[in-house]
Every structure is written in C-alpha cells, then in structure tokens.
Amino acid sequence: MSAMSDVIQIPTHLLPKDGRFGSGPSKVTDAQLAALVAAQPGLLGTSHRQAPVKNLVGDIRSMLAEFFSIPDGYEVILGNGGSTLFWDAAAFSLIERRAQHSAFGEFGNKFANATGRAPHLGGASLRTAEPGSVILPEAEDGIDVYAWAHNETSTGAIADVSRPAGIGDALTVVDGTSAAGGTHVDVSQIDAYYFAPQKNFASDGGLYFAILSPAAIERVELIAASGRYIPDTLSLALALENSRGNQTLNTPAVATLVMMHAHLSWLVDQGGMPFAAARTAQSSGHLYSWASDFPHTEAFITNPINRSPVVATLDLLSGVDAAEMRRHLKANGIVDIDPYRKLGRNQIRVGVFPAVDPDDVIALIHSLEFLVERLVT
Numbered sequence: 001m002s003a004m005s006d007v008i009q010i011p012t013h014l015l016p017k018d019g020r021f022g023s024g025p026s027k028v029t030d031a032q033l034a035a036l037v038a039a040q041p042g043l044l045g046t047s048h049r050q051a052p053v054k055n056l057v058g059d060i061r062s063m064l065a066e067f068f069s070i071p072d073g074y075e076v077i078l079g080n081g082g083s084t085l086f087w088d089a090a091a092f093s094l095i096e097r098r099a100q101h102s103a104f105g106e107f108g109n110k111f112a113n114a115t116g117r118a119p120h121l122g123g124a125s126l127r128t129a130e131p132g133s134v135i136l137p138e139a140e141d142g143i144d145v146y147a148w149a150h151n152e153t154s155t156g157a158i159a160d161v162s163r164p165a166g167i168g169d170a171l172t173v174v175d176g177t178s179a180a181g182g183t184h185v186d187v188s189q190i191d192a193y194y195f196a197p198q199k200n201f202a203s204d205g206g207l208y209f210a211i212l213s214p215a216a217i218e219r220v221e222l223i224a225a226s227g228r229y230i231p232d233t234l235s236l237a238l239a240l241e242n243s244r245g246n247q248t249l250n251t252p253a254v255a256t257l258v259m260m261h262a263h264l265s266w267l268v269d270q271g272g273m274p275f276a277a278a279r280t281a282q283s284s285g286h287l288y289s290w291a292s293d294f295p296h297t298e299a300f301i302t303n304p305i306n307r308s309p310v311v312a313t314l315d316l317l318s319g320v321d322a323a324e325m326r327r328h329l330k331a332n333g334i335v336d337i338d339p340y341r342k343l344g345r346n347q348i349r350v351g352v353f354p355a356v357d358p359d360d361v362i363a364l365i366h367s368l369e370f371l372v373e374r375l376v377t
Helices: 030-038 051-067 082-093 106-116 214-224 236-244 254-270 273-293 322-331 358-375
Strands: 075-080 099-103 124-128 145-149 171-175 192-195 207-212 297-299 311-316 347-351
Touching: 030 254, 051 075, 051 254, 075 082, 075 236, 082 106, 082 192, 082 207, 082 214, 082 236, 099 106, 106 124, 106 145, 106 171, 171 214, 207 214, 207 236, 214 236, 254 273, 273 297, 273 311, 273 358, 322 347, 322 358, 347 358
Parallel strands: 099 124, 099 145, 145 171, 171 192
Antiparallel strands: 075 207, 192 207, 297 311, 311 347
C-alpha cells in the first residue's frame, strides 16, 4: 500500500482556507505577493544605495517606530544576517565585560553560547529553566548586559519584559524575534529589542531589526571607539551609521523588505500593536480553550501567564501519535505544526502570527478533532 493510499481524507468543509501554521518562516499573504509584483521594476533589481530602496527602508523604520511607540532618543536600526547574527554583533558591540542570560528554551541558550565563547568577554552567567517554564534575570555583580527572550519559539513560552530591579546602568537586551509585531511590549523597558522579519511580519529571513535606547547607542559608540577588534559585519556602530542613511552595510534582500513593508503597512492600517496583539490572542485562545476541553490534548505550558499568544504548543495524550497525525494533516494541506525537534515530545506547535486568520485556527481545530477520533488507540 502506498503512503498516500492510507491517508485519512479530511472533509473539505472542515479544512482551513490556508493550511500554513508554521512558527517561522510564517505564512506569506497574497497582498505581499502583489507588492512584489508591483515592485518590478521600480525596486527589484535596483541599487540599494539609490532613493527607491532607501525610501523603502526609511518607510519601514518609520512604521516600526510608530508601531512600537518608541520613546524619544530610541532608534530603529537594521542589518544583514538575522537574529543569529545579532547575537554575535551583541557580543562584539554591546557587551563590555560579561552578560547574564536567562534561558528557558533553545534560542536563549544559543545566545548564551555565543557570548560565552567570545574570547574578549568574561564568560557568561547563565540562568536556566526547564522547557515549558520561564526564568527571568536577577541583579548580579559584574554584569553589564541582561539578556533573555520575550517569546521562546521552541517551547511556546512568553516572558515578562520589564527592567529588572537593581541592575544600575546595565543594558537589557531582549530577543523579540517571534514576539515583535504579534503581542504587546513596552520598549521603554528595553535597551535593545531585536527581531527578524520572518515571523509576525510575515516576510523572509536574512535581516535583523533592532530598537536601541540612548544608553545602548552610547554603549555601541563607546565600544567602537575603545579599540576592540570588531568585524565590520558585526559592528552595530556601522549598522547604526548605515541605518541613519536608510541603508545596510551590504546589499540587503530587497524582496524581504518589500514583503515586510506590505505586511507592516497592513498592521499599522488595522490599528498597530493593539490590533496585532488582539488577533493573535484570539487565535491562540481558541487553541488553549480547546486543549483544556478536549480529552486528548493539553497545553504544554502549565502556567497560563506564560502561554505564548503567537506560538501555541499542545501535547497529545491518550494514545494519539502526533507524528502520524501530522502525516495525515500534511496530506490534507495543513503543514508546519511540528514540535521543536530537540524537545522530543508528542506535540504540535502552531504559529498563529497576525497573518493567520483566526477562522482558519478554528478550522484547524475541527480538522484535528476529526483525525484524533480516527487515530486514537
């Protein structure tokens, strides 16, 4: 029997209109594809040093400043390479001596590894919590940067973002990659809030954006002037200089910028952060309510306060094989709800970024129920 011949067909009326629920890259909308078509030939294939692309970058920076209601003196910068590169850039350009990392999932640990291996820094102080829970920073002697994730994409746990008590003039550096653009945040509590555009902003990867406070900007400039060796691609001082001219050090992915601009424009037009936060909370609320009522599911994050509104992780119980269920879902056009590979749980992970229609989340739930009833052993 072929792999497809034993697939359970989900009735069409139960299926979502769009079956993409990935936690990154996220669903790209038809409006963004239309924006790409409209960008030919005026933007695509043109120099990023000329007005058309520079104006596009300037518009994105301005809209991000509006979306996040950035305080006076804060600046939006961007650079090539994504959030992973920003970890290395922070190790060279933001941390003077030593950072404390609060890690409660894969990505917090990766940032800690990046700063811990940097030969010019004094190692890393690491506070950890088991996946499914959250740990926050605490004041510690000798620390000049406190770093943690706003939303841990690997586990679906969200953390409080507020300045820890007693840290003096140390900087707060928060990974917003899967939270920025999809839930509330007060950036006045943060000195560097960085993110990539392939999740809530529904674009592709390869770029990072960061919102820097005056204190972070001062730190960047002081370290750049200190004589420390900093590769140009990891220099936040150069990223800041180029961003002020609405450029990047190297050629950016212009198509990524076009798609981000289109989706960010839609978010701002719909009401900005309040709209985005309400939309993702509605979608994730459907999933968490269902998981609490359905006998074969439960939320992986036990504390409701820490349940992510943008990435919902649900454990499957009572003899339901998550891998087998996902096989049938993929054959029916519902994709990318796999759990994070290193967790190794019988689980689904559903990205419900603003591009995802809450009605499609309801349809996903109906499809899941249909399959579970036929797969439970």
